[in-house]
Amino acid sequence: MKTIVAGSVPCAVGMRSGDTSASMSVHGLCSKQYKEKTIHGIDISNWKADFNPDAVPFDFLVVQATWGAGEFTGNGIVRGVWTGADARIQRCIVLGKPFGYMHYIRGVGAEAEARFFTVNTLGYVHRGLPCVDWEAADNLAWNDVGYLDRFLGTYIALTRVKPLVYVQRSAMSAVAGIAAAHDCGLWVAQYADDAPTGYQQHPWNEDAYGCAMRQYSSHGRLPGYAGDLDLNVFYGDRTAWNKYVLAAPSV
Numbered sequence: 001m002k003t004i005v006a007g008s009v010p011c012a013v014g015m016r017s018g019d020t021s022a023s024m025s026v027h028g029l030c031s032k033q034y035k036e037k038t039i040h041g042i043d044i045s046n047w048k049a050d051f052n053p054d055a056v057p058f059d060f061l062v063v064q065a066t067w068g069a070g071e072f073t074g075n076g077i078v079r080g081v082w083t084g085a086d087a088r089i090q091r092c093i094v095l096g097k098p099f100g101y102m103h104y105i106r107g108v109g110a111e112a113e114a115r116f117f118t119v120n121t122l123g124y125v126h127r128g129l130p131c132v133d134w135e136a137a138d139n140l141a142w143n144d145v146g147y148l149d150r151f152l153g154t155y156i157a158l159t160r161v162k163p164l165v166y167v168q169r170s171a172m173s174a175v176a177g178i179a180a181a182h183d184c185g186l187w188v189a190q191y192a193d194d195a196p197t198g199y200q201q202h203p204w205n206e207d208a209y210g211c212a213m214r215q216y217s218s219h220g221r222l223p224g225y226a227g228d229l230d231l232n233v234f235y236g237d238r239t240a241w242n243k244y245v246l247a248a249p250s251v
Helices: 085-095 110-120 145-159 169-181 238-246
Strands: 039-044 060-067 099-104 129-133 164-168 186-189 213-220 229-234
Touching: 060 085, 060 110, 060 129, 085 099, 099 110, 110 145, 129 145, 129 238, 145 169, 164 169, 169 186
Parallel strands: 039 060, 060 099, 099 129, 129 164, 164 186, 186 213
Antiparallel strands: 039 229, 213 229
8 A cells, every 4th residue: 555645643542741651541652752662563464375474573463364244255365264364373472472463344334344353353352452454445435434433333342452443644634533532543554655675763754643553665575575565663662562452441
């Protein structure tokens, strides 16, 4: 995904400047405040079935696990579940590395998709970081932010965990309010260009907006893998990552 759109939004979701207490909103991490405390990682889907977690350097790995509500089969996905996802996640657990697990929204029913994501990833809850992929491709609900709102509300009610919301920079302003309403962090995709690159400590346009995580290249090149990889920086250390993993709504 390539999104090179100028602009800025305020730091998402209510963290007080300098507040690092466990009681704070863990989804208010902002690149401007935390850019010196970062970990670096990769996200993969069924298109990277040849990815070996033992061979490639990363601090964290996000694995796309589910699509829609079970209606889709193809290219390694069987009834909405990538059959290769769990093996990669289990290797992260063995290696002692943080992992995330992602759902791709297809617009086939917000509540049904949230339930499907929950049921098929229940063993990862409070062990990995859940993420929601909100993109235009293959998403019948694109431009309907109410759909995303219903999905997040249902998923959080079912799991008591708040996922990151992945979105391209050009659509960030459309979903920022919904994410904030649910105290969910944003994972923003924006690339400077398509040039091959390794991990970057400070990606292009980093200070233009706040987000919990930034995907800055789809042409990452790392030892141990022959092709392109999506590269990301998480604005926080492993302790901050774990606060997302364990976060529950206030009661």
